[in-house]
Amino acid sequence: MRSRDWSTSPLGDPGTWPAPLRMTVSLMLGSAFPMFVAWGPDLGFLYNDAYVDVLGGKHPDALGRPFQAIWAEIWPDIEPLVRRAMAGEATFAEDLPLCMQRKGFEEDTWFTFSYSPVRDEDGVVQGMFCTCTETTARVHAEEAVKRREDELRELNATLEQQVAERTEQLRLYGDIIQASGAPICAFDTDFRLITFNRAHSDEFYRIFAHRVQIGEVFADLFPPTKRR
Numbered sequence: 001m002r003s004r005d006w007s008t009s010p011l012g013d014p015g016t017w018p019a020p021l022r023m024t025v026s027l028m029l030g031s032a033f034p035m036f037v038a039w040g041p042d043l044g045f046l047y048n049d050a051y052v053d054v055l056g057g058k059h060p061d062a063l064g065r066p067f068q069a070i071w072a073e074i075w076p077d078i079e080p081l082v083r084r085a086m087a088g089e090a091t092f093a094e095d096l097p098l099c100m101q102r103k104g105f106e107e108d109t110w111f112t113f114s115y116s117p118v119r120d121e122d123g124v125v126q127g128m129f130c131t132c133t134e135t136t137a138r139v140h141a142e143e144a145v146k147r148r149e150d151e152l153r154e155l156n157a158t159l160e161q162q163v164a165e166r167t168e169q170l171r172l173y174g175d176i177i178q179a180s181g182a183p184i185c186a187f188d189t190d191f192r193l194i195t196f197n198r199a200h201s202d203e204f205y206r207i208f209a210h211r212v213q214i215g216e217v218f219a220d221l222f223p224p225t226k227r228r
Contacts, residue, residue, distance in 0.1 A: 004060075004063055004064060006064055008064075009044055009064030009065065010040055010041070010042035010044045010064075010066060011039060011040060011044035011046070011064055017039075018120055018121065018126075019121065020118060020119060020120055020121065020126070021037070021039050021118070021126075021127065024037045024118055024127075024129055025037060025046055028046070028047070028048045028129075029048050029049075031048060031050065032050055033050055033131055033133075034047075034048070034050040034051040034053070034054055034131070034132050034133065034134075035047065035048050035050065035051060035129070035130060035131050035132070036048070036051050036129075036130050036132075037118060037127055037128070037129045037130070038067040038082075038127055038128050038130075039118065039126060039127035040126060040127065042066040042067075043066055043067035043068065043082070043127065043128070044064055044065070044066065044067075045062055045063065045064065045065055045066065045067050045070055046063065046064070047062070047063070051132075053134075054102075054132065054134060055070075055102060056100075056102030056103045057102055057103055057104060058070055058102055067082070071100075073099065073100060073101045073106075074098045074099065074100060077096070077098055078096075078098075081093060081115050082115065082128065084115070085115035085116065085117050085125075085128040086117065086125055086127075086128060087117075087125070088117050088125050089117070090114065090115065090116045090117065091114065091115045092113075092114045092115075093111070093112065093113055093114075094112045095110045095111075095112055095135050095139055096110065096111055096112070096113070097109070097110055098110070098111060108136075109134060109136045110134070110135045110136050110138075110139040111132055111133070111134055111135060111136075112132065112133050112135050113130055113131065113132030113133070114130065114131055114132075115128050115129070115130050116128065116129045116130075117129075174195075177195070177197045178197050178198060180197060180199060181199055182199060183196075183197070183199045183200035183203045183204070184196065184197045184199065184200055185197070185200045185212075187218050190217070191217055191218040191219065192215055192216065192217055192218075193212060193213070193214055193215060193216045193217075193218070193221075194214065195214070196212060196214075200212070204221070208221070208222065208223070
């Protein structure tokens with residue numbers, strides 16, 4: 001910062017900065033959390049090393065320039081918050097969506113940040129101080145989880161509909177089988193009885209004096225002399 005040419009900056013030479021600004025800059029530079037301060041009528045922009053990643057390709061030219069010039073593409077989104085801070089009101093935004101141009105292209109980002117008014121020795125607001133964190137990765141992760149949950153809910157609804165339709169088909173087939181006067185039965189691959197209608201039960205009982213049961217083995221249903 002000391003090697004920066006401040007002749008074109010609205011902030012002027014650092015040796016002329018008022019004590020509140022120097023104190024805020026000292027606090028900011030000693031933090032590992034992304035921070036910046038914007039000071040004076042043009043809101044000259046100063047930031048710490050942690051904020052460099054937020055700026056992307058705008059660093060180092062952003063140092064000392066007017067706040068609005070640096071973030072012109074998002075100014076309509078943040079200007080109301082800036083105006084409130086400069087009016088003496090601390091503001092806070094959580095996961096605010098911002099379309100930035102910091103890497104040579106438009107990029108959808110999300111940030112959580114606070115703007116706090118900074119006052120001069122007379123108590124007059126002369127600037128604003130910001131602490132911020134980019135939440136883009138978390139927002140994307142949460143959106144991915146939500147999309148997956150929506151997909152699962154849609155899949156479950158589809159499966160439930162298919163099960164309901166299949167159940168209705170089976171019920172219909174069962175009604176048809178039970179209504180038939182012809183003996184009908186079915187066995188699985190182990191020759192166990194899995195279904196039969198009343199006509200089959202009655203006919204089997206008439207012939208063999210035995211009421212068939214689900215799960216009985218085909219061969220076991222007949223007297224030994226009839227199993228071949």
